[in-house]
Amino acid sequence: MINVGIVGGTGYTGVELLRLLAGHPQVNLRVITSRSEAGIKVAELFPNLRGRIDLRFTEPSPEALTACDLVFFATPNGTAMKMVPSLVSTGVKIIDLAADFRLRDPEEWQQWYGEPHACVDILAKAVYGLPEVNRAAIQTAQVVANPGCYPTAVLLGFLPLIAQGLVDNQHLIADAKSGVSGAGRKVELHTLLCEASENFKAYGVRGHRHWPEIRQGLSQAAGETVGLTFIPHLVPMIRGIHATLYAPLRDTQVDIQRMYEDHYRDEPFVDVMPPGSLPETRSVRGANQCRIAVHIPPTGKTVVVLSVIDNLVKGAAGQALQNMNIMFGLQESLGLEAIGMIP
Amino acid sequence: MINVGIVGGTGYTGVELLRLLAGHPQVNLRVITSRSEAGIKVAELFPNLRGRIDLRFTEPSPEALTACDLVFFATPNGTAMKMVPSLVSTGVKIIDLAADFRLRDPEEWQQWYGEPHACVDILAKAVYGLPEVNRAAIQTAQVVANPGCYPTAVLLGFLPLIAQGLVDNQHLIADAKSGVSGAGRKVELHTLLCEASENFKAYGVRGHRHWPEIRQGLSQAAGETVGLTFIPHLVPMIRGIHATLYAPLRDTQVDIQRMYEDHYRDEPFVDVMPPGSLPETRSVRGANQCRIAVHIPPTGKTVVVLSVIDNLVKGAAGQALQNMNIMFGLQESLGLEAIGMIP
């Protein structure tokens, strides 16, 4: 059994992590901390957990956390990097679901997150937790940066094309759409039902924090800095990301469908759908799964990739469990067998 | 392992049954029949099942079904009663998710479903599969009538009051609200997104088929025919039933909260919430659970019970698995541990 602690955990990523951990056969959830909710039963805040999780939120306490084998951070950006160093020194493993360890370059981190990075040495050793790219490094990592939701959908969709050098890397477009839970359980005007439902809009056009993260992942695969336009949109639904990816084709002779199937053949959580498929976000609702379809529309010059995930599962808590399974030598899909919920 | 067959299974009850059966450790799904979809892969119709269910729909075949230990009928009303007799004679157990075996009185059945009942003898022996009422009988039943979704929510909510004789049985009101999946995966105008979303309405006011079913269950508990007004409403969401139940209190001295807690203390799938609670349908989304709260508003003369279920789980496919577990002597909650999905 893995002794697990959670820091934070009152947001949507947190409750999803709790739901998944409650069903994981090798996890012993020992502690969950929250300053604002200390003393409250977890199941009082989230009644779906009644009868399944008996813990109360507690004040953050180093002792309780260092007694764990693994600590998940489900905190706002900038929190984990301040607490992680002391935990790391005691040998605890860390999976950060926020952004603190995602960008390799501390200066770029500072530019996008507005403060200097608090533990550059640990950042240097942290592993970007996208198993389909970094599985081996995750096995031995002490600190894993769980990827962002948009980056997961966009990277898994674009990477085979980039890795094979089949497209013009300087004119990549990612038109991405996310359900509202991606904005978190924060009390904000624009995510009220009366603001966000029966409505559709773009946001973050001037610069979204997932843009440098995606660009970093694509550039690593390309061996050069790619040119990426990334426009996120808010969809009037709770869960789901749909990324529609466009790239000018360099070589129109390759069997791209086959290439994608080969690339992901052994991946338990990436499903390359048959030719002509149109992946639906609901097909992965609640499931740790990315479904991808590849199309070349009539003009023949642009390849279009459709990639869907549940932003809270493969885009957050599920991927975190997948990373945990890898870090602790468990079967990668343990506790992650849930099937997407239709309808 | 239980060898299981499904007749029907292309509707929402069917896909939910498939999703749950795919995660049940003691089930071997052998056959699923559908005239309209014969030859098609199940996972083609329901892409959430890709990689999890490899079967194709087949033409209904007596041989394939009689080789099963248990056959679920997820067919339109009036279908099971014509196929069940020959299966029963070979010893196969049956759980009917439609209405064919729910009403004890064949004449009442004919009145509400518009044709004579096709197997009155089997109807007489069939057991109404509400485990919280009929657990012992279900254990030995060959044919189980899985309850309707509204009846499950309303009966579980009202029964403790009726059983204890605390209310005026002649003035019961059930104001019930259901998500649209209760109407099934039928192509009908009024369940189009553009008709049913951003809208709220009552329906079935002149007489809904679940009314006699609820009245039957309440009258059995009361030992007399109850007076029940039942008004269902359509809620612009996919899953969930919320029943708001009203009854004139006869005795205002009883501790009703305590009485409900005692009544359901040992039930794995009924959760009596603390005083003052307001159960939310989403707290049971995807879960085989009924959550109940009891209130006595200021006037003091009327008791109000709030009861929520997921109409496709505790109101259909989940309850069917619960009945299967009971019929085959398995742990009642096997394969039914999923936690409600919030958000």
Add this chain to the structure above:
Amino acid sequence: MINVGIVGGTGYTGVELLRLLAGHPQVNLRVITSRSEAGIKVAELFPNLRGRIDLRFTEPSPEALTACDLVFFATPNGTAMKMVPSLVSTGVKIIDLAADFRLRDPEEWQQWYGEPHACVDILAKAVYGLPEVNRAAIQTAQVVANPGCYPTAVLLGFLPLIAQGLVDNQHLIADAKSGVSGAGRKVELHTLLCEASENFKAYGVRGHRHWPEIRQGLSQAAGETVGLTFIPHLVPMIRGIHATLYAPLRDTQVDIQRMYEDHYRDEPFVDVMPPGSLPETRSVRGANQCRIAVHIPPTGKTVVVLSVIDNLVKGAAGQALQNMNIMFGLQESLGLEAIGMIP
């Protein structure tokens, strides 16, 4: 032209009032005040008003308001009663869309709104602005209390029965359902899209502020204090109220359909639908209309009334314009001709 001012106006009632006033041919909108948004263009906050309303929000100023013929208060409860006295003394007419002048009894007001009423003398002269009940008094009123949304739907639905003495006044039940905009444009957790959509729940069961308001209206019509159980529910949609009303019938010989039709025959904004009708909230979306249907379900002992309005129009801003038209001797439907938006 009526010179109109608005105090508040940054909430949903406010923007709806602006939308309606912008289309009213006899209104000259002179000033709209908001402490929090002073200096901002109205159309910047609400881009639907771009090109139609050029005003900026200003700091509340007595001078600007006293120059108006009519001031609407679209402020939180407890604000209007502090500002109204000085305006009233200068002869300005007032329509308060909040609750400050709705309850006749200052002590009851204090009990439900948590502070003493600030102008009991004005309260005594204020008129409850339900035109179908108080049209004559509204014509000559200086201060009109615009009714709450639930009270509008419930009163219009129940009043004919009560007025005719056809039901048992001591066992009235109002099971009401409201879209989320009824909660206002406040930044609160429970009205986030991810909390309120795909979900249904009751709320305010221990006592909702509209309960005494409804009881007051019904009791006036009954000539005695009625017994009312009122349970509001939150519907995952933006606009609309559906009230399902239950009352034990005293006299089952009366033609209730005919009685309702007679009662509302001359009302421009109450539509008694044909027998068997099921009013939909969307049929009045954006329209100043109440649609009502009357049913007597099979048991024959309980009458069921279904009443729908758009909570922001007939339940708030539209009714306020209707009151304005009456107060200023205009045609009652002027500026209120918009048709419900389907789909």
Add this chain to the structure above:
Amino acid sequence: MINVGIVGGTGYTGVELLRLLAGHPQVNLRVITSRSEAGIKVAELFPNLRGRIDLRFTEPSPEALTACDLVFFATPNGTAMKMVPSLVSTGVKIIDLAADFRLRDPEEWQQWYGEPHACVDILAKAVYGLPEVNRAAIQTAQVVANPGCYPTAVLLGFLPLIAQGLVDNQHLIADAKSGVSGAGRKVELHTLLCEASENFKAYGVRGHRHWPEIRQGLSQAAGETVGLTFIPHLVPMIRGIHATLYAPLRDTQVDIQRMYEDHYRDEPFVDVMPPGSLPETRSVRGANQCRIAVHIPPTGKTVVVLSVIDNLVKGAAGQALQNMNIMFGLQESLGLEAIGMIP
């Protein structure tokens, strides 16, 4: 007064047309035909029209239609072209809201709509009814082809860039998102609430009928055949189109914001928003308006245009009224003053 007839009118475009015509001061609606609904009152099918439209649907009759000054066709594709010739010969003016007269090339029409065009001579004289492009021609046209919803949003968004030659015409991308009402009031599986809500997907990737229509409009403006990738998506909401348009910039020195403002300065129904704006579909809900914002994201090489309309208003029925006003010399905005409904 214009004597108006409607052929069809039982779909969403039809009911929206009825709603708008009922509020138009210069329209006398004389006849509305529908084979399937003949004899039924319009207001029975669409209860929002109760008290406002008293007509019944009638069987299509040449006499009744030729007595009109103008006939709208709100019929399935391929219907109008068979009925229009006889009407045209009697001098009646025609606005076709379907696709029969949108593509200039009869062969291309046949290729996309699957049958030969039935009146090539009339097609040759028909005018594409996008007032912002063809206002003068519409004034004198007898037959106007009302544009498709996607083409309206995409053309209005792209045209200034194309007309000025500022982008690489061979790599245009239109990632478009539509509410479900765009699919019409047809009873189909994929537009059921339980299929389309809480879900997001692309569709028509292999070729959507609006693709040649958009390409035709862009190519006319460009003076050459453009290269366009067009991917439509289904948004879980009722109304609204959001087009996100991408084009490689040829000239990065131009003030594109200013250029858009100049281009649309005198247009009553196109609103170029201030720099940095993110148009929301709800800001035009129910309104005959297109709102556009122009962005150049960090990379600097790609221009992004955001364009929103209500698919049933500026994308269908509203634009049809706008064309009617132009054809009959009325003020262009008559009857089209409705403001978008927020929330």
